[in-house]
Amino acid sequence: MKRVGFILFALLLLADIASAIGVVYQRHEGRVLFIELTKLNKERDEMNFEYGRLQLEQSTWAEPNRIEQVARGQLGMDSVDPADVVIVRR
Amino acid sequence: MNIPLRPREFTEAAPRANTAAGLRAATRARPVNLKARLSAVLMLLTLAGTGLVVRAVDLQVLRKDFYQEQGDARYLRDVPIPVSRGSVLDRNGEPLAVSTPVESIWVNPQELLPHAGRIPELAAALNMDETVLRQKLEQRADKEFLYLKRHLNPDDAKLILERKIPGVSAQREFRRYYPSGEVMAHVLGFTNIDDRGQEGLELAFDEWLAGKPGAKRVIRDRLGHVVEDVELLREPQPGRDLTLSIDRRIQSLAYRELKRTLLEHGAVSGSIVVLDARNGEILATVNQPSFNPNAVNNGDTSIRRNRALTDVVEPGSTMKAFTIAAALESGKWKPNTPIDTTPGTMPLAGHVIRDTSNKGQIDVTGVLTRSSNVGAAKIALSLSNDHLYHMFKRVGFGESTGSGFPGEAPGVLPSAKGWGVVEKATLSYGYGLNVTPLQLAQAYAVLADGGRLRAPTFVKGAQNPERAVIDPALAQTLVSMLETVITPRGTGLRAAVRNYRVAGKTGTSRRAVAGGYDSRYISTFAGLAPASSPRLVGVVVIHDPKGAYTGGMVAAPAFSRVMDGALRLLDVPPDNVEKWYADGAGNWAPIQAGDAAPEYEPGTANDDEGVPE
Numbered sequence: 001m002k003r004v005g006f007i008l009f010a011l012l013l014l015a016d017i018a019s020a021i022g023v024v025y026q027r028h029e030g031r032v033l034f035i036e037l038t039k040l041n042k043e044r045d046e047m048n049f050e051y052g053r054l055q056l057e058q059s060t061w062a063e064p065n066r067i068e069q070v071a072r073g074q075l076g077m078d079s080v081d082p083a084d085v086v087i088v089r090r
Numbered sequence: 091m092n093i094p095l096r097p098r099e100f101t102e103a104a105p106r107a108n109t110a111a112g113l114r115a116a117t118r119a120r121p122v123n124l125k126a127r128l129s130a131v132l133m134l135l136t137l138a139g140t141g142l143v144v145r146a147v148d149l150q151v152l153r154k155d156f157y158q159e160q161g162d163a164r165y166l167r168d169v170p171i172p173v174s175r176g177s178v179l180d181r182n183g184e185p186l187a188v189s190t191p192v193e194s195i196w197v198n199p200q201e202l203l204p205h206a207g208r209i210p211e212l213a214a215a216l217n218m219d220e221t222v223l224r225q226k227l228e229q230r231a232d233k234e235f236l237y238l239k240r241h242l243n244p245d246d247a248k249l250i251l252e253r254k255i256p257g258v259s260a261q262r263e264f265r266r267y268y269p270s271g272e273v274m275a276h277v278l279g280f281t282n283i284d285d286r287g288q289e290g291l292e293l294a295f296d297e298w299l300a301g302k303p304g305a306k307r308v309i310r311d312r313l314g315h316v317v318e319d320v321e322l323l324r325e326p327q328p329g330r331d332l333t334l335s336i337d338r339r340i341q342s343l344a345y346r347e348l349k350r351t352l353l354e355h356g357a358v359s360g361s362i363v364v365l366d367a368r369n370g371e372i373l374a375t376v377n378q379p380s381f382n383p384n385a386v387n388n389g390d391t392s393i394r395r396n397r398a399l400t401d402v403v404e405p406g407s408t409m410k411a412f413t414i415a416a417a418l419e420s421g422k423w424k425p426n427t428p429i430d431t432t433p434g435t436m437p438l439a440g441h442v443i444r445d446t447s448n449k450g451q452i453d454v455t456g457v458l459t460r461s462s463n464v465g466a467a468k469i470a471l472s473l474s475n476d477h478l479y480h481m482f483k484r485v486g487f488g489e490s491t492g493s494g495f496p497g498e499a500p501g502v503l504p505s506a507k508g509w510g511v512v513e514k515a516t517l518s519y520g521y522g523l524n525v526t527p528l529q530l531a532q533a534y535a536v537l538a539d540g541g542r543l544r545a546p547t548f549v550k551g552a553q554n555p556e557r558a559v560i561d562p563a564l565a566q567t568l569v570s571m572l573e574t575v576i577t578p579r580g581t582g583l584r585a586a587v588r589n590y591r592v593a594g595k596t597g598t599s600r601r602a603v604a605g606g607y608d609s610r611y612i613s614t615f616a617g618l619a620p621a622s623s624p625r626l627v628g629v630v631v632i633h634d635p636k637g638a639y640t641g642g643m644v645a646a647p648a649f650s651r652v653m654d655g656a657l658r659l660l661d662v663p664p665d666n667v668e669k670w671y672a673d674g675a676g677n678w679a680p681i682q683a684g685d686a687a688p689e690y691e692p693g694t695a696n697d698d699e700g701v702p703e
Contacts, residue, residue, distance in 0.1 A: 031317050038316065049191045052177070059185045059269040064342035079658070087664060 168323060169316070171304035174264050175285050176329035178278060178292075178299070180338040181371075181550045187278050187292070189264040189285065189329075193247030194240040199227045201257030208255050212238075215250045240283060241265045266292075270338060272380035273345045276396035277336060277548065279496075280383040289394060291334070291548055293496050301329035333550045335371035340364055343655040345376040348630075351648040352378050355635035357613075361398035362648065363531040364656060365627040367618060370535060370544030370554050372493070373626070373656070375399070375528070399498045402524035403631055406599030407461045407581075407641070408616045409482075409520030412533065414458060415560060415568055416481035417469045425455045425571055431464040439512050443467050459574040461581045461596060463519045470518030471511060478514065479506035484559040485533040485543060487525050492545035501525040520597060531629040534594075534616045537572070538624035541565040569593045573621050582615065585646035587653045589664035591621035594628075594649065596641030601634070610634045615645035619653050622665040628653055 071077040149157060178187035195216065202209070209227070213220040216239055223238075230236045240263065242250075247260045266281045268274060279290020287296035304326025309318040344362045352360055364374040377397040386394075395401065417423040434448035449462050457465035470478060482488065488503025503523045504513065516522045525533075528546055536543050541560030572593035575582040581596045594617020600607035613632040618624040630645040630652070638644060657664075 034318055048174075052174075052188050052190050055177075055185050056188050056190065056267055056269055059188075062184070063269065064339050065346070 165309050165311075166307055166320065167310050167316075168305055168307050171306055171324075171326040172262065173301040173303050173326050173328045175266065175281070176299045176301065176331045179331060179333045180336050180341075181334065181373075182337065183333070184338045186270055186274050186334065186336070186338065187266055187268050189266050191244065191262050192241040192265045193244050193260040194263045195238045195242060195247060195250055195258065195260055197227070197236050197238055197259070198234050198257040199230050199236055200232070200234055202255070203227060203231055205256045211253065212250075212255050212258065215253055215255075268383045270341070271384060272382050273342050273376065274336070274338075275380050275383045276377045276394070276398075277334075277341075277375050278383060280386050289496065290396065291332070291495070294494055294548075295332050299329045299332055302327040334548050335366070335373065335550045335552070336375070336548065337373045337656075337659070339659050340652075340656045341374040341376060343659070344374040344652050345378075345380075347648050347651045347655075348376050348378050351630075351632060351644065355613075355632065355637060355639075355644050357632045357635040357644070359397060359634070360630070360632040361401075361527045362631075362652060363398050363527050363629045364652065365531045365535050365546055367535050367538035367624040367627050370532070370546045370556075371550065371552075372528075372546050372548050374652075396495065396497075398527040398631075399493065399495050400526070402499050402501050402526055403612050403614070403633075404521050404523065404599040404602060405525050405530055405616075406520040406597035406612065406614055407463075407466075408530060408595045408597035408614050409523075410458055410461065410466045410518070411537065411568060411572060411595050411616075412481050412485055413466050413470055413478065413518040414454060414571065415485075415537075415564060416473055416478050417454065418564055418567065419481070419561070420473055420477060422472055423454050423469060425567060426453045428453050429457065429462075429465045429468055431457075431462045431468075434464065436464045436467060438467065438515055439510070441512050443515055455571045455574055458571050458595065459577070459580040461575075466518040467515035470514050475506040475509045475514060478517065479503070479509075482517075482523070485536045486529055487523065487533065491526075491528055491532050493528065493547060495548065498528075499526050501529055520599060524602075527629045527631045530614070530616050530631075531627050534618055534629065535627045536560060537565045537568050537593075538618040538627050539565075569618070569621055569624065572617070576617075581640070581642040582617070582646045584642060585615055585617055585649045585653075587619055587650050587657065589666055590619050590653070590657055590662075591666045592617055592619045592650075592653065593621040593624075594618065594646075596646060598640045611639040613639055613641045613644035615641050615649045617649055617653075619657060620662060620665040625660065625662050626653060626656055628656075 174191070175189040177185050177189070180186050197212075202212075209224055210220050213223045216223070218238075226236065238258070251258070251260055264285050266285060268278060268280070275290075277290055279292040280288055281292050282288050286300065287293035292299065302324070305323040307320040307323055308316045309320060311317050344364060348360050348362050351357065359378055361377045362374065363372065365371070366373055375396065375398045377395070379393045381393045414423075418425070428451060430451050431445060431449045432451070434445040436443040443463050445462050445464050449456070449460050449465070452460060452462060452465060454465075454469065456462070457469065482503055488501055490498050490500040501524050504517075509517070513522055532543070532546050535546075536559060539556075540562040541558055541564065542556040543559045544554050544556045547554050570593070572595055573591060574580055575595055576586050576592045577583065582594055585592055585594050585596075594615060597612075597614035597616070599612045599614070601610045601612055602608070611634065613635050614630065616627075616629045618627045628649050630648045632644050632648070635644045
């Protein structure tokens with residue numbers, strides 16, 4: 001009877017220690033993952049900002065005035081003379 | 091056995107015994123009171139114990155919240171979760187306003203001042219005057235936060251931070267960029283340094299665009315690193331994007347043509363509005379003079395007004411379309427009812443109404459075609475005040491359009507009760523009331539869209555309920571009557587767009603000044619195209635042109651060029667090509683182009699509309 005009690009006590013003690021270590025480990029794991037998450041979030045934000053910057057840049061390049069200048073000046077393009085327009089009816 | 095020894099002990103020890111005996115005698119006189127000592131100790135212990143318990147209760151129960159809070163404050167922090175402002179896009183998704191992150195450098199003076207030796211280095215890095223910086227720091231020596239420089243390029247900020255000057259840190263902020271610059275400046279407005287809308291749509295939709303920054307509680311370690319998220323206090327609500335009805339291409343085109351017209355005619359200011367006739371969406375709103383929203387300075391604020399919405403003008407002859415609408419509605423007049431406008435002047439209650447020339451015997455359509463003030467006045471005088479007033483009111487004059495733009499002017503339409511005959515006559519050709527260019531566009535959109543009134547909107551796909559205000563057949567009749575204006579007989583030939591049928595009306599009004607009229611003019615054109623099935627409504631208003639000043643000479647050509655480009659950009663099928671190619675067998679037939687706007691000398695082919703005395 002006394003022996004059973006002792007074994008039970010030892011088991012509970014071991015379980016207790018194991019659980020304590022488990023908690024500490026999980027806590028650590030949680031923090032490591034959290035740091036990872038923060039890093040990834042930051043990375044995502046940076047990418048979003050980069051996207052915004054690229055959008056801005058593209059929009060500046062695609063400014064209608066600039067396109068017109070390039071088309072007329074460098075590429076020698078012109079809009080169609082209305083007299084040359086042929087309307088195709090299907 | 092012991093007893094005999096005692097006397098000896100006494101005698102032998104006699105020399106020393108004096109003191110010892112004295113001592114013993116003293117102790118015996120105050121015997122040890124064990125009980126008292128014990129109870130004293132017990133009492134002390136009890137007191138100490140009670141003290142401990144009381145203190146424990148005090149700390150753990152009574153003042154628990156305070157200490158808990160203080161403890162938490164040592165490692166728990168509430169940190170904001172910043173959100174970026176939403177972008178503004180045009181109707182095709184092109185960005186018009188975008189926020190990008192920038193760094194703001196700040197310093198904790200309490201940390202920096204002990205290392206005063208590094209101030210010169212910091213000043214050099216910031217490109218600031220050293221004494222100014224020192225002064226600033228000393229002024230806030232007891233504070234923990236001072237902005238040194240805001241909105242720096244992230245790369246520049248990095249260079250400063252790399253010097254690792256004590257107390258200097260960077261904070262991320264957002265700055266708004268407007269790639270279209272001055273072209274969109276009036277519509278979009280701008281934001282202040284804290285990224286909040288100050289004018290224009292940035293202000294009108296500030297709430298929508300700004301979003302709400304969130305907050306979270308975190309655990310920080312000794313070095314200030316965040317080690318754990320404890321809880322989310324407020325969900326961050328990122329700023330939402332806003333898609334406008336504006337078409338960037340048409341906007342640019344209109345801006346260019348407006349600028350060109352102002353230069354050509356030496357005019358002071360002007361506006362162009364282009365509306366989609368089918369749903370009231372504003373495709374372009376441009377004004378001159380303009381400003382660069384990327385570098386707003388606090389100089390001349392008048393250039394920041396969105397004149398197309400905030401400034402009112404007397405619409406002049408462009409109002410005649412609605413006078414005629416009321417006339418036809420009354421049943422008293424038909425488009426071909428003759429009117430005699432000889433001799434080109436009409437005395438009325440001490441005033442004289444004038445046409446630019448004697449237009450003789452014309453019909454109701456001719457009043458529009460040749461813009462006869464006398465004809466319009468004669469028609470108006472046959473109508474009741476109420477009817478005319480309600481016609482103007484129904485097409486949206488005299489009240490704000492409901493576009494939601496900050497600072498939009500409602501215009502003034504005097505109440506019918508106060509009209510005398512002169513007021514009524516002058517109102518019939520567009521004097522004595524004032525309207526914004528947008529209201530004029532809204533009113534012409536009523537004609538373009540089968541008599542339905544819609545509030546113009548800046549937002550693509552906005553809920554925009556329509557209201558039938560004119561009979562569709564009447565609107566159709568008016569459009570075909572207005573088409574006669576853009577013929578060699580009419581005042582607006584220069585508004586013609588090749589390959590398309592155009593309907594519209596010119597307007598020329600004198601600028602109203604206190605006590606009368608100035609010798610400066612406002613040149614207006616309001617029109618729609620293609621006339622067979624209207625898609626676009628355009629209004630051009632030019633202030634104070636030099637030389638030629640009539641609507642037909644100044645505003646109409648700008649209208650023509652803007653519409654020509656806009657119709658092409660929107661792929662609107664031409665409705666005025668003389669011959670259609672219909673042969674599917676590969677035989678190409680020559681195409682004859684539609685009406686082209688011919689060059690003609692001012693005053694030879696067109697009849698300029700009159701201006702009042």
